[in-house]
Each structure stands twice: as structure tokens, then as C-alpha cells.
Amino acid sequence: MEHTYRLVISCPDRVGIVAKVSNFLSTYNGWITEASHHSDTQTGWFFMRHEIKATSIPFGLDQFRAAFEPIAREFNMNWHIADSAQPKKVILMCSKESHCVADLLHRWHSKEINAEIVAVISNHDDLRRMVEWHEIPYHHVPVSKENKEEAFAHIDELFQKYEADVVVLARYMQILPGELCEKYSGKVINIHHSFLPSFAGARPYHQAYSRGVKLIGATCHYVTQDLDEGPIIEQDVIRITHSDSIEDMVRLGKDVEKNVLARGLRSHIEDRVITYENKTVVFD
Amino acid sequence: MEHTYRLVISCPDRVGIVAKVSNFLSTYNGWITEASHHSDTQTGWFFMRHEIKATSIPFGLDQFRAAFEPIAREFNMNWHIADSAQPKKVILMCSKESHCVADLLHRWHSKEINAEIVAVISNHDDLRRMVEWHEIPYHHVPVSKENKEEAFAHIDELFQKYEADVVVLARYMQILPGELCEKYSGKVINIHHSFLPSFAGARPYHQAYSRGVKLIGATCHYVTQDLDEGPIIEQDVIRITHSDSIEDMVRLGKDVEKNVLARGLRSHIEDRVITYENKTVVFD
Amino acid sequence: MEHTYRLVISCPDRVGIVAKVSNFLSTYNGWITEASHHSDTQTGWFFMRHEIKATSIPFGLDQFRAAFEPIAREFNMNWHIADSAQPKKVILMCSKESHCVADLLHRWHSKEINAEIVAVISNHDDLRRMVEWHEIPYHHVPVSKENKEEAFAHIDELFQKYEADVVVLARYMQILPGELCEKYSGKVINIHHSFLPSFAGARPYHQAYSRGVKLIGATCHYVTQDLDEGPIIEQDVIRITHSDSIEDMVRLGKDVEKNVLARGLRSHIEDRVITYENKTVVFD
Amino acid sequence: MEHTYRLVISCPDRVGIVAKVSNFLSTYNGWITEASHHSDTQTGWFFMRHEIKATSIPFGLDQFRAAFEPIAREFNMNWHIADSAQPKKVILMCSKESHCVADLLHRWHSKEINAEIVAVISNHDDLRRMVEWHEIPYHHVPVSKENKEEAFAHIDELFQKYEADVVVLARYMQILPGELCEKYSGKVINIHHSFLPSFAGARPYHQAYSRGVKLIGATCHYVTQDLDEGPIIEQDVIRITHSDSIEDMVRLGKDVEKNVLARGLRSHIEDRVITYENKTVVFD
Known part of the structure; x- marks a missing residue:
């Protein structure tokens, strides 16, 4: 390159x-x-x-x-x-689900992504072994109702310590506090497992199943204080039928999530995204 | 066949x-x-x-x-x-927009659709010449705030007179009264120009434009008393970018609308759709 | 506009x-x-x-x-x-299949296409009534093994008489002679009913059926002396399964053909296509 | 399950x-x-x-x-x-490219694929560390013009030793000898990085680039003695433009390859594929 x-x-x-x-x-x-x-x-x-x-x-x-x-x-x-010779520093945040993290780690490992993954932060310890195999530091920061404030204070410290340019919520199941959204505005990218604005919030595949839609999707967007309402960077969908159970939708959706997140992150990392009026211009 | x-x-x-x-x-x-x-x-x-x-x-x-x-x-x-030898009787309802009606008429004219289009009803007179060229009766039934009740009573008479098996709202811009929705439940098909449940109601392309989505879509569904909330038969989407204006979205969306409506109608006409719990089983 | x-x-x-x-x-x-x-x-x-x-x-x-x-x-x-205020003059050429012609005529009729359709030329008389309803001259020029030379001489005269800027082979089942390809190089657009370079030549859906592909497609390209090998302007595909017969493929394929041809023609008409080395740059 | x-x-x-x-x-x-x-x-x-x-x-x-x-x-x-309680035994074969192997290993690791990956065989040693992290035996069997016969004899022994039900050529860059194709007919699955039958053989992305196609694809098929001509299980495509270089096509294509291979393998493993006349019935 x-x-x-x-x-x-x-x-x-x-x-x-x-x-x-x-x-x-x-x-x-x-x-x-x-x-x-x-x-x-x-x-x-x-x-x-x-x-x-x-x-x-x-x-x-x-x-x-x-x-x-x-x-x-x-x-x-x-x-x-x-x-382009100064790759952006990326922190991944995840929970127990491994597909997005594993996908991004492999893209990074195989040099498809021109960025430096400097750390992974998770509220669970499940993915430690996978992350550490890549010789990337893994920070287990449990978040509960009780410790929320101090947990995110610690997370903020980690952002600063690693001088992160981008934070990727790779199926991180916690909601970032408003102050952090504000402080790192335009730097935090989320993957939501629905075709937004449909099915914002929790359990989107369950919502999609009940509504009986014929396509399911995923949305990569910047995180703002309004949950799942930030500027959309990339979206895609996959066709389903009545014969697909929620488990099938979860499985099929994972492939869409991975690809949408990878494409959205790539665009951001290559400085191809400009936000305005809660929308984006993405120069491919 | x-x-x-x-x-x-x-x-x-x-x-x-x-x-x-x-x-x-x-x-x-x-x-x-x-x-x-x-x-x-x-x-x-x-x-x-x-x-x-x-x-x-x-x-x-x-x-x-x-x-x-x-x-x-x-x-x-x-x-x-x-x-299959007794083709269903179909009434099309439209407004001024011609793309869905023209598309269905051509599919019927070229024998792609195994149904009988028995009449077209519109609240405007614009598409009369196109419809009558196909030797199909055209009924201009204007609907206004004042005459709504009698207009739809007249429309109901037409449904009965033509013994319609299916009514297709092919971008008919009026809302069917609850009694008609009830009376012809499971027989009235609508095309909505968004990927429902996103952007229900009026001006969905304008809504999509403001939200900055990266795909726009169309949804073919059965009409129920809850506006744009009936069982979904078929959906599809098309990719857009920041460079597409609302006019571009309208134009691109038309192709999706036509195809989604034609596929949904076909499934219905061939008795491939079963509804349950506000969802559909569609046997392709 | x-x-x-x-x-x-x-x-x-x-x-x-x-x-x-x-x-x-x-x-x-x-x-x-x-x-x-x-x-x-x-x-x-x-x-x-x-x-x-x-x-x-x-x-x-x-x-x-x-x-x-x-x-x-x-x-x-x-x-x-x-x-843009001088719309290009377009001649459509067709055979018996009506879907592409009907689609383009409707797009023109509803002012979606900013061009002037000046004439339709066909080797059959089947679509005359449809074309003439649009008040466009229809020229029936039968082509046979015997009269090929004079038929195409006549067609060439029509191109000149109408001062055509673009000729669209909208499922015209005859092969244009090499001299005409040469003479009108870069001005003749064809829709081929396969995802080229697969299934060039005759009966592409039959070829696709025998090969057992899982997607069928259509290709809009400039006509050159090498059959189905000119620069590609636009392509698209649709998913099929083992349960689709050749008739199903023909029907499903028509929707792809229409959309691919309309998009390709639009790009050409708006001067968005540049050819080089048997390829195209298409500025969307 | x-x-x-x-x-x-x-x-x-x-x-x-x-x-x-x-x-x-x-x-x-x-x-x-x-x-x-x-x-x-x-x-x-x-x-x-x-x-x-x-x-x-x-x-x-x-x-x-x-x-x-x-x-x-x-x-x-x-x-x-x-x-379903007796998961099929799968051998992966690969070369230096890691994306398909990494993807399948992760799907297996996260229990998305109901199969047992019993071994990986490669003509290079590059992916050993990645495979062994998953505690799967890695066999480096170099293949050259000189040792071809004995190399594939050794590979055949490994197939037998592991009692493989399925062999997946996950971007294995060698051509399996005819005898092995014959012996393991219907059990060897390949991913080819083009939308077959276009661009069979070597360097399909280069072929696609020269031809100037507007979509690139991947094909998952059973291996037969005729190179890239076996029954097709699954295919998909992705849109490209003139601005995509061969490197871009390789990168974009990888995501299609991974998904097509995973879907095809899944269908095979769940006994959803029946072959006949060099085609497949795939029951989703």
C-alpha cells in the first residue's frame, strides 16, 4: 500500500x-x-x-x-x-459473543485492516485466550448496576492510557454513559444487529421474528447519547423466510454483522466518513 | 401451465x-x-x-x-x-403514480400473472387512458374529507359487483376505512415504500433521507386496521449513498416497489401465503 | 431537474x-x-x-x-x-418479447428517462399497438437469411433519418452486422440475459439451467463485433434454487433484465460512461 | 439443538x-x-x-x-x-491464505458448525500456529512437481486415518489427482473465487478485472475430475466498480468466499444436498 x-x-x-x-x-x-x-x-x-x-x-x-x-x-x-503511515489506534470492546471480535482480529492479523488494535476491553473474561493469542492486552472490566460509575471511569482511563483513536463496540452489551459518548464523540463505533431504525434496543432478532420481516440486517453507526440513533456508516441485510427460527436468524445475522462492522470500521479508519446533521457522507 | x-x-x-x-x-x-x-x-x-x-x-x-x-x-x-384454472379476480386501486399499475398491467397483458384484472379504481382520473388501452374498466372515485363515507361505500359496491378475490393498493394514497379492512381481511394487499417497520406512514423516502439510512426498501403486506402493520408477504431493499437525493431515492425505490408488489401478489394469487399471528408463511 | x-x-x-x-x-x-x-x-x-x-x-x-x-x-x-437540455435521441430495437420495451416506454412516458424515444424498429409486428399508443413510430423490418443485407441497409437508413444518438437492443434477437457495430461504435447498447461472460450466445437461461447455477443475471453492454463481448456497463443477479424451472428463470430474469437495462441506459444517457480497453468507467 | x-x-x-x-x-x-x-x-x-x-x-x-x-x-x-448426534468428520486443506480456514475454525470453535474438524492438511507451514491453537492436528505435506504422487498418497492415507467424511479445499491451491476425486466423489468440497462458470481456473480476480465485470463472486462446489466443473452447492456475488483494483477485489471477494463456503459446507454437513446430473438439490 x-x-x-x-x-x-x-x-x-x-x-x-x-x-x-x-x-x-x-x-x-x-x-x-x-x-x-x-x-x-x-x-x-x-x-x-x-x-x-x-x-x-x-x-x-x-x-x-x-x-x-x-x-x-x-x-x-x-x-x-x-x-496512512500512522495507523489509527483501535480499542475493541466486547462481551461474550466472539464473532465480531474474532473477525476483526483475523482481519488485523492478516493485515487487511490498516490499524493497530491496542487493547480489548470486556465485561467478561471469556474471550481472553483468543485475544491474548494475538498478543493484544485484554482487560476484564466487569460492569454491574452497583459499580457502573467506577467501571466506566476505569474504562475511560484505559482509553486515555492507550491513546485510542477509535473505540469499537463489537457486540459490547453495555450502554456507554452519556459523558463518554460526548467525550469521544465521532470516535466510538457500534454494530447493532438490526436494520436501524427498525428494532433499536434490546433483542432485535426477537423483535424481527415477532414482526415477521423477510429480511434481517445490521447497522454500523457512531455512538451518541441517543441509543442506536447515531449517524449510520454502513448497513446490510440478508433474506430470511418463515422457516428460520430465532436461532437461525442469530446465526445468519452474524455474517451480516461481521461484514457491516468491518466495512464501516474500514471506512472510518481510512478517513472516508464525514458526519453532518446526524448523517454521514461515506466516500468509497 | x-x-x-x-x-x-x-x-x-x-x-x-x-x-x-x-x-x-x-x-x-x-x-x-x-x-x-x-x-x-x-x-x-x-x-x-x-x-x-x-x-x-x-x-x-x-x-x-x-x-x-x-x-x-x-x-x-x-x-x-x-x-389454478379459475384465475382470481383482482381489482387494482391507484392514485396518480403510475409505476406499480403499469407494471402489473404489463405482467397481466403478457400473461405473466395468472389472474384476471377486473377493474381499476382511482381517486384521480390520470391513469384512465393507460388502463382503458388494456380494455379494463376504470372507475374514478374521488375521495375527500367530506365524501369519504359515501366514496368508500361506492368502492365497496364495486368490490362486490366485480366479485373481487383480491384488492391491490398499488400506491393508492388513501387509507381504507376500518370496516373495509375488516370485511375484506386477508384479501387486500398494499405496497408500502419502505422497509417496514421502519418509516411507516406518510412520506417514507423523506423519513429515510433524514435518517441517513444506507438502504431503502419496499414492503408488500396485507392491510389491517393498524396502518402499515399487517402481515408482511415480501420485502426487498436497494443500496443508496449520501449522493442520492430524495428524488433519486424515489426513482430507485420504484423498481423495488414494483418487484416486491409483483412477487407478493403472485404468491398470494397462487395460494402460497398463509397468515398466522400477524405473520406469514410463504411457500415459494 | x-x-x-x-x-x-x-x-x-x-x-x-x-x-x-x-x-x-x-x-x-x-x-x-x-x-x-x-x-x-x-x-x-x-x-x-x-x-x-x-x-x-x-x-x-x-x-x-x-x-x-x-x-x-x-x-x-x-x-x-x-x-442536459438536449435529450439524446434513442431508437429501440425489439423482437416479440415485450418486457424491456414496455419498461423503457413507461419510464419514458412517466418522464423518468431524460431522452427522446424517436422510433422503435422490430423484426416482428407484435408490439406495434403498444408502441403506437405512446405515439412513437414503429418500423417493422423483417430480417431473414435471404434479405439480411437489405434489411440492415434499411435499418441503417432509419438510424440516420432519426439522427439517433443511441440504439438500444431491447431483447432484439438478431445479430447486428459487423459494419453497423463499427459504424455506431459506442452508441449501441444491448441487454444480454446472463451474467456475462457466463452463458454468452443463444438461450442463456437454458445454459444456466443445465449448469445448475444458484444465481442468474443480466448484463447491459456496448455492442461490438465480438458477440456479447463488448464493454460491460451494468450487471445484476437474482437468486434461484433447484425448484426453479427454466420458465421460472425466464420470468425472474425479466425483472433483472429490465432494471439492468434501464440503469445502464440511464448512465449512458447522462454521459456517465467512459469506455477504455473494453471496460467502462461508470460515474454514478 | x-x-x-x-x-x-x-x-x-x-x-x-x-x-x-x-x-x-x-x-x-x-x-x-x-x-x-x-x-x-x-x-x-x-x-x-x-x-x-x-x-x-x-x-x-x-x-x-x-x-x-x-x-x-x-x-x-x-x-x-x-x-445429527454423530457429527461428520471434516478435514480442511489449505495453502497460505488464511481467511477461509480462520473463518471455519471460528465457526467450529463457537459451535456454529455441527461437525468435528479432525485435521488440517496444507502444502505450507504458515497456518500451523493458528490451527494448533484450536488443538487440531496440522499436517504439512509439501507438494511439488517431483513428489506429487507420493504427496497425494500420503494425503490419501491421512484421509483414511482420520476417517474423514468430508474434505474441504479451503483455498487449497493444488489440484487433486483424478483418482482421489473419483475415490472421494461427493465428499470433497471446494471454494472457487469466481461466479462459475465464469473465470474457472487460475487467478479469477485477475480475469474478472480484465473483463471489467460489475460483480464478483464465489462458488462452493463438489470437486470432480473436471476442474471447477463439479455440481454447484452455493454461490454469491458482491458489487464492485471501476474504482476497485485487483487488490480491492481480492479483499471484497474474501468475505463472499468465506460466507459461501460456510453456507455450502453447512448444507452438506446437515445432509441437505443431493446431487444429480452434475447439479444439486439443496433443501434449505
């Missing part, structure tokens, strides 16, 4: 943004390997992502930031630039 | 049902071309559908009914038998 | 293309509503499409062409600009 | 088969939890699978076989009965 810079911008739409940015890049001889744009006509907002060969530019990220700042100011941009 | 009888049964599950029914058929030399079974372990209910070559049996439907009745009584069966 | 210009470019990749083009547009105050780029790293070729609000630019297409020409020359561009 | 017997039958179609079989089961009080039938009208062949609660029948498999034999003879049945 070539070493690239990813320049991600959102700003009010107007004439001349692309010209300004591409001129800037061109002036420094920046070789664009990928460019994506989106104009949201309803909000009048503009979104843009460039992937640039790092070696084609004569300076590093700090200098880039300084040089680009005047343009950003002129166009009122929200923006950041990231370096 | 070979002339067949369709024997459709649901009853409490117990040992010996299949033996009894297949013996009965075998005794009369019945040639089974299709057989489907389903046991619902949660409710302990059993479902069964046979398709039998009509020419292989030495008598007609009335005699069949008389001969089978003792078995039905023994096993407490809900059951019926239908003749 | 807003009136737009579509600027479509392909050229050898190098630094500064985007800067040059977006500067050009920005200089004339061009408001970009959609921008898409693609770099093919294997061939070193670059592809680009802009959609620009026509009213934001102070001149028409001819002046645009003159002003842009120096840039195009500098970068060795293949390029063209099209006006 | 309830302990069940699976009775799988294929025979020439005629009146009375279902009656005979269901009477037999009913006589012994057999509780049918699943029943599936298929009549192939082209070949006049009939297929049938029953799943029966083991505890509902007053005897074991041997007695069942003896009691059923007369019926089987009368109808010229190919048939077998299997016991």
Missing part, C-alpha cells in the same frame, strides 16, 4: 473551492490518487476528500497544515489531514 | 398429518407436483401446501371437499383448495 | 489536471453540482466528469468548446461536453 | 412415494420437524428429505434401515439416513 495523505474537508458550498484546493495541491506537485466530492443541495454544504501520494509533496503534515490554513479559513472549512 | 389443484392447510402440529393427507391423495391417485411443509415450533402449529395435477384425480373440487372434510375435522384444520 | 452541462474527460494521468480544469470552471464562475474522478493505476489513465449548472456560466456550449480546447490539447484529452 | 435423524431420498417420480414414506414414519410415531420435496419434471426424478425427532422413534438407525429397506427397494430409491 502506497503511503498517502488524506485531506478531508467540509464547508459551505460556493464556486471555486475545488479550484482553490486542487491548485494548492498542484502547486506543490501533489499527485492525487483519489478524489471525491459531494454537494448537499438541501443544506448547501460541500464535502471533499483527496488522497495524495505522500512522496509527491515536498513536506510533511505540519508544514502542510500551516500552508493550507489560509485556504481553510477563507472557505470556513472543517478539515483535517491524516497520514 | 398445467392445470393444478392447490390444497392449503394449517392446523395444530401432531404426528400423522402428512401421512393422512398424502395417503388421501395417493388413494385417489393424486400426482403431487409441489409439496411444502412448515412446523412452527414456537406456536406448535403446522402448515402445508400441495399442488396436485388436476387431471390425476378422478373428481372435481366439490367432491374433493366432501371427501377431505373428515380428515380436516379430525386434525382441526383451517384449509382450502383452489383451482 | 436543473439544466446542466456535463464535461467528460479522459487523458493520461499527471499532476495538475484537476487544478487546470477546476480553475477554468472557476474562472467562468462555473457551479459544479457533481464531480467524479478516477485514476487507473494499471494504465496510467485519468477519467473525470463534471456536472455544471448551465446558468452559472456566461456562455453556451460552442464558446465553452472553443475556450476549453487549449487545455484539452495540452493534456491530450479525449473529451466532450453535453447539455 | 434437538437430536434428529435425517432421511434423504431420491428416486424416479411416481404417485404414492410421499404417502408410503410418511405412513412408515407415522406408523412408528415419527415426529417430522422438517420435510422437503422436489420433483424434477425434466428428468422425472423425485427428491425428498425428512428431519425426524430421534426420540420420537422407538429404535435406532440400524433397525430403521432394516425396516425401511423394503420401501426403498419398491421405489428404487437412492437413500441414506444420518444421525
Whole structure:
């Protein structure tokens, strides 16, 4: 994989943004390997992502930031630039269910995911052996009604200690406290085992079974204070029939969950996702 | 298409049902071309559908009914038998949107659907020319707040006059009164332009757009008194991205609506659908 | 739909293309509503499409062409600009099967397709009534072994008479002569009822049935002299099982064919397709 | 999971088969939890699978076989009965690519697959550590042009030593010799990384890339002496675009491969697959 810079911008739409940015890049001889744009006509907002060969530019990220700042100011941009050579630090959180964790660990192990899994945190000890085989630290932090506050204080410390860029709730069955949602806003990704907004909350497959739907799904989204209502990054579904029991739905759903979470996480890690108005722009 | 009888049964599950029914058929030399079974372990209910070559049996439907009745009584069966040579009579109801009506008319015109479309009823006059080209009577019955009661009384008369077996709400934008839902229970099919239970009610594509989902869908279901909550027959979805406007979603959604409605209607018309507990068994 | 210009470019990749083009547009105050780029790293070729609000630019297409020409020359561009207000002229060719023609006619009739269907040509007279209801001229040009040459000479005259921009083989069961493929290269679109390259040639559903595949598909592609081997624009599939007969496959396949053809044609008509090396770039 | 017997039958179609079989089961009080039938009208062949609660029948498999034999003879049945409590013995064969093996191992580890993975055989030593963590024996049997004969003789011995019921080629990059294909006919399952019959043979993603297809797929099939031409059990596809490189296709394809192989293997292991005429009946 070539070493690239990813320049991600959102700003009010107007004439001349692309010209300004591409001129800037061109002036420094920046070789664009990928460019994506989106104009949201309803909000009048503009979104843009460039992937640039790092070696084609004569300076590093700090200098880039300084040089680009005047343009950003002129166009009122929200923006950041990231370096593909600095993989994001990811913490996985899980409970007893292993499928999402095992899948992400294998993708990481086989170098499919360009990120560093720095730790796994779980309220149970079940997956320790699997995680430690990968030589990743495993933190068992039990959460109960009584110790909730201190448990999440400890979890917050772990986030800080590991300098996590992303936290993935890989079928972590606890609800993150509002303060943590707020504090790590845009950095916590959840996989919910339904096609949201249908069947938010607990036991979505049971809900789907009672309702008699003909497709079940999974949703990867950013965590916000409103349970299962954060911006959606990725979704997918699989067909079921009347002959599928809840157990069948759980089994079939796992494959959807794994793939949706992996795709959503990948998009986030590669700086392909921009959130606005509780929605996302995802540049594939 | 070979002339067949369709024997459709649901009853409490117990040992010996299949033996009894297949013996009965075998005794009369019945040639089974299709057989489907389903046991619902949660409710302990059993479902069964046979398709039998009509020419292989030495008598007609009335005699069949008389001969089978003792078995039905023994096993407490809900059951019926239908003749593929007696196509069901279908009334389409629509508003101004033409895609579902045009699609069903073409499937009927090209003999893909084995049913008789006996009339189209609409609260607007827009689609008259298209319908009448197919030599199908078109009834313009405007519905307003003021005339609702008499309009639906008139519509009910039309249902009776045409002896409709099935009524299809093919993007008919009015809500059927509770009495009609009740009276024609299990005979009225609706296409809703969302993946229910998400986005029930009005303007589902607008709802989907605001929520930022990554797939949109359509649902074919039986109409009950609870709006958009009847038993689901068929559903499907299509992928969208941030770059799709509401207009794009409407356009993409139309193709899903047409196909889902056509598949759901087909299943109903071929006596493949059994409802129970607000859900369906659909024998493909 | 807003009136737009579509600027479509392909050229050898190098630094500064985007800067040059977006500067050009920005200089004339061009408001970009959609921008898409693609770099093919294997061939070193670059592809680009802009959609620009026509009213934001102070001149028409001819002046645009003159002003842009120096840039195009500098970068060795293949390029063209099209006006969404000048809908392309489309000729449909069909045989006896009506589903694709009926579908396209309805999309056109309901203004979903922004094109002008100027004529339908068929080797049979079966669909005349359906076509003429839409007030579109219908040309019955029978093709046989004996009259092939003169039949296609006549067809070529019709293409010219109607100044067709696009010819759609909507299940036209004849093979276009090599000279016509050559002459109208990049302008003739075919729908093939299989997931190419599987099951090219005659009776693809029969081929699929014998092979026992679990999905069947359809492919929309440009016609070249090599039968069913031209650049693919769009494909899709649908799941089947062992219980589906060839007749079922034909029926299920029709829905895929219609949608794939409609999507492929739409991409072509909106100048979203660029061909290179017998492949396509399709900017959605 | 309830302990069940699976009775799988294929025979020439005629009146009375279902009656005979269901009477037999009913006589012994057999509780049918699943029943599936298929009549192939082209070949006049009939297929049938029953799943029966083991505890509902007053005897074991041997007695069942003896009691059923007369019926089987009368109808010229190919048939077998299997016991869900006797999980099939599976050998995995792999090369360096880990995704399919890791996926199957995890499904086995989490008890999703009701089978016993008795050994892994590979021509490379790369995946030893992963396999041995699961406490499954790993056999490194290098295959080269020179040692092919003795290598496969050794592999055959391993098949016998472990009494394998199923051999899964989980991206095993070697071609099994014809004698082994013959000897273990119907017991060796392969995953091919294309939507067969397209792109058989080597480097299917490269083939797909050159051809410019818009979907890539995977096929799970029984291995026969004709490379990639055995009966297909399961297939699926995923959408790609012009912007996906071969590397992207490899990555996206892996998820399809894993799921298709897992679903195909599951069907085989649960005795849901019957082969005939180089095709399969798969009773879901």
C-alpha cells in the first residue's frame, strides 16, 4: 500500500473551492490518487476528500497544515489531514459473543485492516485466550448496576492510557454513559444487529421474528447519547423466510454483522466518513 | 401451465398429518407436483401446501371437499383448495403514480400473472387512458374529507359487483376505512415504500433521507386496521449513498416497489401465503 | 431537474489536471453540482466528469468548446461536453418479447428517462399497438437469411433519418452486422440475459439451467463485433434454487433484465460512461 | 439443538412415494420437524428429505434401515439416513491464505458448525500456529512437481486415518489427482473465487478485472475430475466498480468466499444436498 495523505474537508458550498484546493495541491506537485466530492443541495454544504501520494509533496503534515490554513479559513472549512503511515489506534470492546471480535482480529492479523488494535476491553473474561493469542492486552472490566460509575471511569482511563483513536463496540452489551459518548464523540463505533431504525434496543432478532420481516440486517453507526440513533456508516441485510427460527436468524445475522462492522470500521479508519446533521457522507 | 389443484392447510402440529393427507391423495391417485411443509415450533402449529395435477384425480373440487372434510375435522384444520384454472379476480386501486399499475398491467397483458384484472379504481382520473388501452374498466372515485363515507361505500359496491378475490393498493394514497379492512381481511394487499417497520406512514423516502439510512426498501403486506402493520408477504431493499437525493431515492425505490408488489401478489394469487399471528408463511 | 452541462474527460494521468480544469470552471464562475474522478493505476489513465449548472456560466456550449480546447490539447484529452437540455435521441430495437420495451416506454412516458424515444424498429409486428399508443413510430423490418443485407441497409437508413444518438437492443434477437457495430461504435447498447461472460450466445437461461447455477443475471453492454463481448456497463443477479424451472428463470430474469437495462441506459444517457480497453468507467 | 435423524431420498417420480414414506414414519410415531420435496419434471426424478425427532422413534438407525429397506427397494430409491448426534468428520486443506480456514475454525470453535474438524492438511507451514491453537492436528505435506504422487498418497492415507467424511479445499491451491476425486466423489468440497462458470481456473480476480465485470463472486462446489466443473452447492456475488483494483477485489471477494463456503459446507454437513446430473438439490 502506497503511503498517502488524506485531506478531508467540509464547508459551505460556493464556486471555486475545488479550484482553490486542487491548485494548492498542484502547486506543490501533489499527485492525487483519489478524489471525491459531494454537494448537499438541501443544506448547501460541500464535502471533499483527496488522497495524495505522500512522496509527491515536498513536506510533511505540519508544514502542510500551516500552508493550507489560509485556504481553510477563507472557505470556513472543517478539515483535517491524516497520514496512512500512522495507523489509527483501535480499542475493541466486547462481551461474550466472539464473532465480531474474532473477525476483526483475523482481519488485523492478516493485515487487511490498516490499524493497530491496542487493547480489548470486556465485561467478561471469556474471550481472553483468543485475544491474548494475538498478543493484544485484554482487560476484564466487569460492569454491574452497583459499580457502573467506577467501571466506566476505569474504562475511560484505559482509553486515555492507550491513546485510542477509535473505540469499537463489537457486540459490547453495555450502554456507554452519556459523558463518554460526548467525550469521544465521532470516535466510538457500534454494530447493532438490526436494520436501524427498525428494532433499536434490546433483542432485535426477537423483535424481527415477532414482526415477521423477510429480511434481517445490521447497522454500523457512531455512538451518541441517543441509543442506536447515531449517524449510520454502513448497513446490510440478508433474506430470511418463515422457516428460520430465532436461532437461525442469530446465526445468519452474524455474517451480516461481521461484514457491516468491518466495512464501516474500514471506512472510518481510512478517513472516508464525514458526519453532518446526524448523517454521514461515506466516500468509497 | 398445467392445470393444478392447490390444497392449503394449517392446523395444530401432531404426528400423522402428512401421512393422512398424502395417503388421501395417493388413494385417489393424486400426482403431487409441489409439496411444502412448515412446523412452527414456537406456536406448535403446522402448515402445508400441495399442488396436485388436476387431471390425476378422478373428481372435481366439490367432491374433493366432501371427501377431505373428515380428515380436516379430525386434525382441526383451517384449509382450502383452489383451482389454478379459475384465475382470481383482482381489482387494482391507484392514485396518480403510475409505476406499480403499469407494471402489473404489463405482467397481466403478457400473461405473466395468472389472474384476471377486473377493474381499476382511482381517486384521480390520470391513469384512465393507460388502463382503458388494456380494455379494463376504470372507475374514478374521488375521495375527500367530506365524501369519504359515501366514496368508500361506492368502492365497496364495486368490490362486490366485480366479485373481487383480491384488492391491490398499488400506491393508492388513501387509507381504507376500518370496516373495509375488516370485511375484506386477508384479501387486500398494499405496497408500502419502505422497509417496514421502519418509516411507516406518510412520506417514507423523506423519513429515510433524514435518517441517513444506507438502504431503502419496499414492503408488500396485507392491510389491517393498524396502518402499515399487517402481515408482511415480501420485502426487498436497494443500496443508496449520501449522493442520492430524495428524488433519486424515489426513482430507485420504484423498481423495488414494483418487484416486491409483483412477487407478493403472485404468491398470494397462487395460494402460497398463509397468515398466522400477524405473520406469514410463504411457500415459494 | 436543473439544466446542466456535463464535461467528460479522459487523458493520461499527471499532476495538475484537476487544478487546470477546476480553475477554468472557476474562472467562468462555473457551479459544479457533481464531480467524479478516477485514476487507473494499471494504465496510467485519468477519467473525470463534471456536472455544471448551465446558468452559472456566461456562455453556451460552442464558446465553452472553443475556450476549453487549449487545455484539452495540452493534456491530450479525449473529451466532450453535453447539455442536459438536449435529450439524446434513442431508437429501440425489439423482437416479440415485450418486457424491456414496455419498461423503457413507461419510464419514458412517466418522464423518468431524460431522452427522446424517436422510433422503435422490430423484426416482428407484435408490439406495434403498444408502441403506437405512446405515439412513437414503429418500423417493422423483417430480417431473414435471404434479405439480411437489405434489411440492415434499411435499418441503417432509419438510424440516420432519426439522427439517433443511441440504439438500444431491447431483447432484439438478431445479430447486428459487423459494419453497423463499427459504424455506431459506442452508441449501441444491448441487454444480454446472463451474467456475462457466463452463458454468452443463444438461450442463456437454458445454459444456466443445465449448469445448475444458484444465481442468474443480466448484463447491459456496448455492442461490438465480438458477440456479447463488448464493454460491460451494468450487471445484476437474482437468486434461484433447484425448484426453479427454466420458465421460472425466464420470468425472474425479466425483472433483472429490465432494471439492468434501464440503469445502464440511464448512465449512458447522462454521459456517465467512459469506455477504455473494453471496460467502462461508470460515474454514478 | 434437538437430536434428529435425517432421511434423504431420491428416486424416479411416481404417485404414492410421499404417502408410503410418511405412513412408515407415522406408523412408528415419527415426529417430522422438517420435510422437503422436489420433483424434477425434466428428468422425472423425485427428491425428498425428512428431519425426524430421534426420540420420537422407538429404535435406532440400524433397525430403521432394516425396516425401511423394503420401501426403498419398491421405489428404487437412492437413500441414506444420518444421525445429527454423530457429527461428520471434516478435514480442511489449505495453502497460505488464511481467511477461509480462520473463518471455519471460528465457526467450529463457537459451535456454529455441527461437525468435528479432525485435521488440517496444507502444502505450507504458515497456518500451523493458528490451527494448533484450536488443538487440531496440522499436517504439512509439501507438494511439488517431483513428489506429487507420493504427496497425494500420503494425503490419501491421512484421509483414511482420520476417517474423514468430508474434505474441504479451503483455498487449497493444488489440484487433486483424478483418482482421489473419483475415490472421494461427493465428499470433497471446494471454494472457487469466481461466479462459475465464469473465470474457472487460475487467478479469477485477475480475469474478472480484465473483463471489467460489475460483480464478483464465489462458488462452493463438489470437486470432480473436471476442474471447477463439479455440481454447484452455493454461490454469491458482491458489487464492485471501476474504482476497485485487483487488490480491492481480492479483499471484497474474501468475505463472499468465506460466507459461501460456510453456507455450502453447512448444507452438506446437515445432509441437505443431493446431487444429480452434475447439479444439486439443496433443501434449505
